Amino acid sequence: MAEPRIILHHFDESPFSEKIRLIFGLKRLAWSSVRISRIMPRPDLMPLTGGYRRTPVMQIGADIYCDTQCIMRELERRFPAPSLVPKGYQGLAWASAMWTDRCFFQNTVNLVFGTLADKVPAAFIADREQLRGAKFDVAAMKAAIPQMRDQFRSHLEWIDIQLRDERPWIAGDAPSLCDIDAYMNIWYARSNLDNAADLLGEYDHARCWAARLHAIGHGERTEISSSEALAIATAATPQTEELPDLDDPNGRKVGDKVEVMPDDYGKVRVGGAIVALSAQHIAIRRHDPQAGEVVVHFPRAGFLVFAA
Numbered sequence: 001m002a003e004p005r006i007i008l009h010h011f012d013e014s015p016f017s018e019k020i021r022l023i024f025g026l027k028r029l030a031w032s033s034v035r036i037s038r039i040m041p042r043p044d045l046m047p048l049t050g051g052y053r054r055t056p057v058m059q060i061g062a063d064i065y066c067d068t069q070c071i072m073r074e075l076e077r078r079f080p081a082p083s084l085v086p087k088g089y090q091g092l093a094w095a096s097a098m099w100t101d102r103c104f105f106q107n108t109v110n111l112v113f114g115t116l117a118d119k120v121p122a123a124f125i126a127d128r129e130q131l132r133g134a135k136f137d138v139a140a141m142k143a144a145i146p147q148m149r150d151q152f153r154s155h156l157e158w159i160d161i162q163l164r165d166e167r168p169w170i171a172g173d174a175p176s177l178c179d180i181d182a183y184m185n186i187w188y189a190r191s192n193l194d195n196a197a198d199l200l201g202e203y204d205h206a207r208c209w210a211a212r213l214h215a216i217g218h219g220e221r222t223e224i225s226s227s228e229a230l231a232i233a234t235a236a237t238p239q240t241e242e243l244p245d246l247d248d249p250n251g252r253k254v255g256d257k258v259e260v261m262p263d264d265y266g267k268v269r270v271g272g273a274i275v276a277l278s279a280q281h282i283a284i285r286r287h288d289p290q291a292g293e294v295v296v297h298f299p300r301a302g303f304l305v306f307a308a
């Protein structure tokens with residue numbers, strides 16, 4: 001049977017989406033792109049995710065993958081070669097996202113929006129305030145630029161230090177999740193800051209490494225509409241097999257009704273019945289009036305699970 005089509009719901013300016021686009025490049029995959037709006041509402045996407053609103057989301061038929069950790073895991077499972085999990089760093093490669101996606105990313109975001117400050121549209125600010133559940137204070141971010149530059153430099157230097165023995169990639173001879181995760185922040189800074197070249201200037205190894213990552217490209221991309229993607233989900237049946245976790249510390253079982261929510265921002269609870277469960281992954285089945293039956297997948301690290 002032909003491999004079902006991979007659909008990425010994303011927007012071009014999204015750094016987290018850039019991680020996944022690069023993985024498509026590294027694994028030489030063909031994929032369908034649904035360009036979503038940078039701000040809510042996203043009426044054709046919410047029936048698929050059940051309310052999860054962060055970007056990107058990957059769809060394969062009626063299986064919906066939320067969060068880049070979960071998307072990367074699924075891409076590695078379905079397309080294991082070339083592997084992005086480096087030998088000798090199998091645990092650290094996954095854990096690196098807790099550095100790059102949280103602490104490092106928050107510094108980069110503050111630097112970017114502090115710099116764009118007056119140019120950020122009011123509708124975008126209002127949307128991101130809703131996402132954060134807190135003020136999106138561009139004036140405070142502007143005032144903090146000197147601090148954020150210091151922070152960004154520290155993180156960037158860690159990348160450079162790692163490459164100073166002339167290895168091409170963070171974990172050695174082959175590109176891995178470590179590179180993809182860290183690069184997202186450099187890509188985001190470069191896409192938005194006129195002085196990004198100055199920020200990178202003193203770090204030759206990191207600069208050449210970023211050029212290598214940029215050269216990878218995005219695989220074979222084709223555009224489709226959000227309504228086409230929704231119709232694909234509606235016509236499909238979820239393929240996720242049941243997988244119990246006998247060691248689940250809270251005794252959760254396949255079939256239990258739960259709600260899943262990010263622990264940091266975009267805190268929308270998505271409800272459903274457990275289909276598959278492990279220390280790194282939870283998949284829940286839900287029924288949507290438009291999409292029909294879908295299975296929505298989340299990572300465990302950084303996500304909270306509540307009994308419904």
Ligand SMILES: N[C@@H](CCC(=O)N[C@@H](CS)C(=O)NCC(=O)O)C(=O)O
Nearest residue numbers: 014015016053054055056067068069
């Ligand atoms: N931990 C999430 C974070 C994703 C994230 O923060 N994405 C940004 C865009 S790059 C976002 O969701 N912004 C708000 C939105 O698109 O609604 C992941 O790895 O996917």
